Amino acid sequence: MALTLYTNKQSRGVVVDWLILDLGIEVERIEVAYGEEMKSAEFLKLNPFGKVPVLVDGDL
Numbered sequence: 001m002a003l004t005l006y007t008n009k010q011s012r013g014v015v016v017d018w019l020i021l022d023l024g025i026e027v028e029r030i031e032v033a034y035g036e037e038m039k040s041a042e043f044l045k046l047n048p049f050g051k052v053p054v055l056v057d058g059d060l
């Protein structure tokens with residue numbers, strides 16, 4: 001399983017992190033900074049709203 005969680009420690013992404021921890025699921029965590037990074041063209045491809053959390057599961 002290749003899950004990737006794009007998140008920020010000061011966001012509601014901590015709730016997703018908590019669930020992932022409880023379920024014992026392996027995930028790669030990528031910290032995304034508020035501001036420019038979250039609104040960058042690259043990140044907007046993952047979430048057009050430019051917000052975290054974003055969970056990527058393979059092609060989904």
Ligand SMILES: N[C@@H](CCC(=O)N[C@@H](CS)C(=O)NCC(=O)O)C(=O)O
Pocket residue numbers: 010011012013034035038050051052053
């Ligand atoms: N409906 C979204 C809301 C996500 C959301 O509002 N995330 C905030 C952090 S808690 C965010 O990324 N804010 C950045 C911004 O609005 O620029 C969800 O529940 O995942």
